[in-house]
Amino acid sequence: xxxxxxxxxxxxxxxxxxxxxxxxxxxxxxxxxxxxxxxxxxxxxxxxxxxxxxxxxxxxxxxxxxxxxxxxxxxxxxxxxxxxxxxxxxxxxxxxxxxxxxxxxxxxxxxxxxx
Amino acid sequence: xxxxxxxxxxxxxxxxxxxxxxxxxxxxxxxxxxxxxxxxxxxxxxxxxxxxxxxxxxxxxxxxxxxxxxxxxxxxxxxxxxxxxxxxxxxxxxxxxxxxxxxxxxxxxxxxxxxxxxxxxxxxxxxxxxxxxxxxxxxxxxxxxxxxxxxxxxxxxxxxxxxxxxxxxxxxxxxxxxxxxxxxxxxxxxxxxxxxxxxxxxxxxxxxxxxxxxxxxxxxxxxxxxxxxxxxxxxxxxxxxxxxxxxxxxxxxxxxxxxxxxxxxxxxxxxxxxxxxxxxxxxxxxxxxxxxxxxxxxxxxxxxxxxxxxxxxxxxxxxxxxxxxxxxxxxxxxxxxxxxxxxxxxxxxxx
Numbered sequence: 001x002x003x004x005x006x007x008x009x010x011x012x013x014x015x016x017x018x019x020x021x022x023x024x025x026x027x028x029x030x031x032x033x034x035x036x037x038x039x040x041x042x043x044x045x046x047x048x049x050x051x052x053x054x055x056x057x058x059x060x061x062x063x064x065x066x067x068x069x070x071x072x073x074x075x076x077x078x079x080x081x082x083x084x085x086x087x088x089x090x091x092x093x094x095x096x097x098x099x100x101x102x103x104x105x106x107x108x109x110x111x112x113x114x115x
Numbered sequence: 116x117x118x119x120x121x122x123x124x125x126x127x128x129x130x131x132x133x134x135x136x137x138x139x140x141x142x143x144x145x146x147x148x149x150x151x152x153x154x155x156x157x158x159x160x161x162x163x164x165x166x167x168x169x170x171x172x173x174x175x176x177x178x179x180x181x182x183x184x185x186x187x188x189x190x191x192x193x194x195x196x197x198x199x200x201x202x203x204x205x206x207x208x209x210x211x212x213x214x215x216x217x218x219x220x221x222x223x224x225x226x227x228x229x230x231x232x233x234x235x236x237x238x239x240x241x242x243x244x245x246x247x248x249x250x251x252x253x254x255x256x257x258x259x260x261x262x263x264x265x266x267x268x269x270x271x272x273x274x275x276x277x278x279x280x281x282x283x284x285x286x287x288x289x290x291x292x293x294x295x296x297x298x299x300x301x302x303x304x305x306x307x308x309x310x311x312x313x314x315x316x317x318x319x320x321x322x323x324x325x326x327x328x329x330x331x332x333x334x335x336x337x338x339x340x341x342x343x344x345x346x347x348x349x350x351x352x353x354x355x356x357x358x359x360x361x362x363x364x365x366x367x368x369x370x371x372x373x374x375x376x377x378x379x380x381x382x383x384x385x386x387x388x389x390x391x392x393x394x395x396x397x398x399x400x401x402x403x404x405x406x407x408x409x410x411x412x413x414x415x416x417x418x419x420x421x422x423x424x425x426x427x428x429x430x431x432x433x434x435x436x437x438x439x440x441x442x443x444x445x446x447x448x449x450x451x452x453x454x455x456x457x458x459x460x461x462x463x464x465x466x
Contacts, residue, residue: 001389006347013355
């Protein structure tokens with residue numbers, strides 16, 4: 001191949017017709033309060049794990065709702081389940097439940113999580 | 116009510132007496148287009164249009180890449196206006212979309228900030244003892260062809276119809292960003308419903324393809340292309356558009372911007388080399404024409420005189436569909452009749 005000195009960038013465009021949102025809908029069934037999230041980022045701002053790692057719960061659940069699951073299971077292992085995010089959430093999203101259910105869905109998609 | 120609403124989307128285009136400003140890059144990329152436009156205006160429509168050999172750059176590419184300061188651009192633009200004044204014209208027709216955008220932007224700034232206008236007058240006088248007036252009307256050549264599309268249609272020998280199937284050709288139209296996205300009221304149909312090329316296609320028998328990324332930028336973006344390492348951004352934009360239009364199987368693309376016509380055409384070669392991907396069924400790519408080339412072909416001008424052989428994606432299959440005759444032996448003949456060497460064939464894009 002000719003070396004042009006540059007490469008074609010992969011698009012970040014999301015084609016929802018080509019993405020399976022099955023896991024996301026399953027998560028909504030298990031943690032309905034997630035529907036109320038308006039992505040303010042308070043959860044990430046108060047996160048203890050965030051102080052020591054690059055973990056961002058906001059980024060994780062944004063990726064999850066877009067159907068981009070690669071690397072999320074590993075990312076979620078950085079969470080210590082301290083629950084500070086649940087305390088500060090202005091919309092009352094049950095984030096500890098959300099994280100546990102995301103872990104279960106990603107690790108064993110055939111199993112159902114618990115609220 | 117509906118008609119009154121649509122009236123807001125009409126542009127004032129002068130009827131006659133135009134001062135033509137050639138483009139820096141179009142004469143290299145599409146060497147027959149500007150001559151074809153002048154021929155259409157003068158011979159087909161009988162209009163007065165002056166082609167001034169003294170004209171120079173508008174600084175557009177340098178201005179948009181931040182290597183030419185605003186004051187310099189204003190003074191250079193003022194010099195172009197002074198040459199127009201000297202020739203006694205008031206209606207400016209810049210061939211290039213970037214020039215069209217620059218002229219419109221400078222006039223807008225001078226109207227909003229009279230002190231800048233005074234400063235520019237002073238700078239121009241100090242530099243070359245010249246004086247200028249702002250044009251009464253600035254129209255792009257595509258505006259003029261749009262305005263006279265029905266008059267031209269009466270003189271056309273061919274229509275945008277597939278002679279084998281009898282169906283209208285599928286045509287993708289692409290408007291340059293600097294045509295209507297900078298100043299929407301300066302474009303026919305404004306930025307939301309640009310109709311300048313679609314109007315030509317419909318008037319001449321074709322079908323306009325409405326695809327999801329129709330209003331997306333071609334990717335040229337000046338700095339995206341001019342720095343080699345950034346060209347990935349440029350080609351990625353073009354790829355997005357080509358992928359979006361591919362399912363509609365367009366017969367060709369037409370554009371009114373030099374950068375768009377260039378990159379929608381040339382990046383097809385680059386993508387074919389990098390990813391072995393072409394955007395038509397047979398592997399020839401989608402031909403890209405300027406609006407002058409499209410009009411010129413339908414008027415019966417010689418395809419090689421129009422410069423179609425200079426494009427990356429070759430147009431013989433399109434000419435066959437419309438039924439336009441051409442002589443393959445004349446394809447690489449120079450103006451003096453000398454046979455030039457045929458260009459090298461790409462590996463992955465058929466020609």
